[in-house]
Amino acid sequence: MKTVTDYEMHLFHEGTLYESYSLFGAHLIKEKNKIYTRFCVWAPNAESVRLVGNFNDWNGERFQLHRVNHEGIWIICIKGDLQGHLYKYEVIAQDGSKRLKADPYAFFSEVRPGTASIVYSLDDYQWNDHKWMKTKAEKTILAEPVAIYEVHLGSWRRHEDGSYLSYKELAAELIPYVKELGFTHIELLPLIEHPLDESWGYQGTGYYSVTSRYGEPKDFMCLIDQCHQHGIGVILDWAPGHFCKDEHGLFRFDGSYLYEYETLGDRENAIWGTANFDLGKNEVQSFLISNALFWMKYYHIDGLRVDAVANILFWPNRHETENPLGSQFLKSLNQTVLAYDPSFLMMAEDSTEWPQVTSPVEYGGLGFCYKWNMGWMNDILSYMETSPESRVMAHGKMTFSLMYAFMESFVLPLSHDEVVHGKKSLLNKMPGDYREKFAQLRLLLGYMFAHPGKKLLFMGFELGQFDEWKDKEELDWNLLDYEMHQKINKYVKDLLKLYRRSKPFYELDHLSEGFEWIDVHNHQQSIFSFVRKGKKEEDYLVIICNFTGQKYHDYRVGAPKEGSYREIFNSDRDEFGGTNSINKKVLKTEAIEFHGRSHSLRMEIPPFGLSVLRPVKHRKERKGNGKEKVRSHVISRRERK
Structure with a gap:
């Protein structure tokens, strides 16, 4: 019958048994065409541990777990498949007190207010998320x-x-x-x-x-x-x-402070009433x-x-x-x-x-x-x-x-x-x-x-x-x-x-290269403007936020580059519940220095609104959309006529 190996015990006590759920808890074991249900628990300061459940009328007299080599690990194997059965550990402390404890490694539990663990196998689920994982x-x-x-x-x-x-x-x-x-x-x-x-x-x-x-x-x-x-x-x-x-949980699991700090001041979490x-x-x-x-x-x-x-x-x-x-x-x-x-x-x-x-x-x-x-x-x-x-x-x-x-x-x-x-x-x-x-x-x-x-x-x-x-x-x-x-x-x-x-x-979300203020100092109007940048030089957006209810016409904003800009998003659109103070037309920059930039543009600023501007790309700058080729064919046909 499979038991605990010296190597598993060594890793567990070292703090590096990273699949400890495979050792502890309730597991089905197949051996020589027979099925057993093995229960394993860590309770180093217990005097004894018994297994109780609805399969033995909650009487653990003949279901005593045995200690493995004085390591504080207790184990028992029960003949048969106990999937679906309720169980707990009856832990007898060194002072003779008894505690009924749920299994710390149980894979399933009784619906509250019940507190028992349930024998459950997690194997054999057929996953269909291979594409996602890859x-x-x-x-x-x-x-x-x-x-x-x-x-x-x-x-x-x-x-x-x-x-x-x-x-x-x-x-x-x-x-x-x-x-x-x-x-x-x-x-x-x-x-x-x-x-x-x-x-x-x-x-x-x-x-x-x-x-x-x-x-x-x-x-x-x-x-x-x-x-x-x-x-x-x-x-x-x-x-x-x-x-x-709660009594059935990890707290004072074997009568000692096992999972929690032993010192009162470190153990008690007064804010939440929990143990650390x-x-x-x-x-x-x-x-x-x-x-x-x-x-x-x-x-x-x-x-x-x-x-x-x-x-x-x-x-x-x-x-x-x-x-x-x-x-x-x-x-x-x-x-x-x-x-x-x-x-x-x-x-x-x-x-x-x-x-x-x-x-x-x-x-x-x-x-x-x-x-x-x-x-x-x-x-x-x-x-x-x-x-x-x-x-x-x-x-x-x-x-x-x-x-x-x-x-x-x-x-x-x-x-x-x-x-x-x-x-x-x-x-x-x-x-x-x-x-x-x-x-x-x-x-x-x-x-x-x-x-x-x-x-x-x-x-x-x-x-x-x-x-x-x-x-x-x-x-x-x-x-x-x-x-x-x-x-x-x-x-x-x-x-x-x-x-x-x-x-x-999002492309440069974590790097300073992905953000640049246009105007950070306008506290009088509570208006903020800045640029968000992608990996490519031509990928950037201008964002203007107005945190007051004042609406502005012909508000001047320094432009990152000379050219034309289109408003692609406005939080004040009527379809969103706003006043529809939007910029319908393309916004063209002027050679007027503003916000420390050589060019600027004028725009409508909505009340309590956010505007997002994107630079307008000329046809020769667009790649992969097929329009350049269509346009050249149209021109050539006209020339032939």
Whole structure:
């Protein structure tokens, strides 16, 4: 009968058993035409461990696990295939106390409020996303458009009776919706098993068990498979810093502080009422790093958004004292994950000023691919919530982000955290009357997509919700019955189309060469103008943003180059709910120096509006569209006549 090898034990205790899920948990073992179910658990300080479940009437007297070579690893093999059966470990501590514990490595769990683990095989799912996986590996994501739709599956949409949609139902409804909007990725709030709905998955018990709220693990595989087949990447929120303290979970697993720090001040997380993982313990590193690889291998996840990185980098109760155990864990995590799959996206939700978060570990960095730009998020929302007439005093909040925009590879987030718990919805953060709120929301979104950095937005913004996020209800879909909400929805779709088809918005996203201010100093009018550039010299766009309700005629803007420009996007179009202050005609430059440039142009500036200008290319500059050849044939025919 297969047991634990000395090599596996060595790697586990060393912190480098990166497929620890293959050793621990419940697994079907075939041997000599017989099937066994093997259970393996780490509980070094337990006096004894028993297996209990619905297959033995929850009586573990004859189901004692045996300890392997005093290594703290316990194992038992039961004859037969126990798939679908409920089970727990009855852990007897050295003081004689008993605890019924769910399996830390279980692949499936009972629907809450049940807390038992379920024997489940993840094998034999037939994936159909080979094209996606191949294409993803060939792309350089830094130079690609990335627009992420953040989703809480339990409140995106629900049945009429208030019950959740299943993973399969979400595949049928969420995927075409996200694709129609134009997002490149979805990001799912944590789906590890968790007892409390209100924690949104950030306080987990089953790190290897996708939550049973919406169906079985293979149903979730189907959801991801369908996303990939429709060209949509999937990112999963992941919380490796802390876990909930429910009795059946990881907390005091064998009577000792096993997964968590032993010292009270380091262990307790008073803000969330959780326990912090002991990131310096090798076995915990094997558990967590294996978990990251597990989601990649078994579920084809495209990325992890690592939650609360500040809580890992700094000791939570030591007044901003750096935690070297945490930073070393993150380096090991990122090195291991990206060695396994270089195209995988590791994203840090980090509110600190820690340097080189997205630099490779070998160059002194933490090794993440992207960092959430929390500074940009705080500044832009603070600016937008300021009354338009007072924005003259808050001008620096808009310009400061460009001082550091290229020091890291950033994601610009307007996430769930900004539209919950009294913070108001994005629309309701905007000052002014009904139409001004919508105009400023359009402007905010337009400026966000024109600003360097990948994009992330939480579900519901595209409906123009007045209410903040309600996690126990579905989104306010009824709003789409109303004109202004239909128009903001159309605006979002058109904005995403503009973003995805405009290389200057993403090709040099992470490099200073991709951005240039035209006018950064106009605080009196709160107007900002700048250039976004692509890799080719002729690929650039001019963006002008007016953050007041004042409309301007014949407003002069310095032009990057002499020539003609066409307005290709305007947030004030009537089809978006605006006043239609647009520039219909081609804008030609004049030899008038302005904004430090030799040529300039005059244009209409919409109130609370964003305008995007593209240089008009002459026919000889156009390549590959076939018009040059057609024109030459027409001329030759005329000459023959």
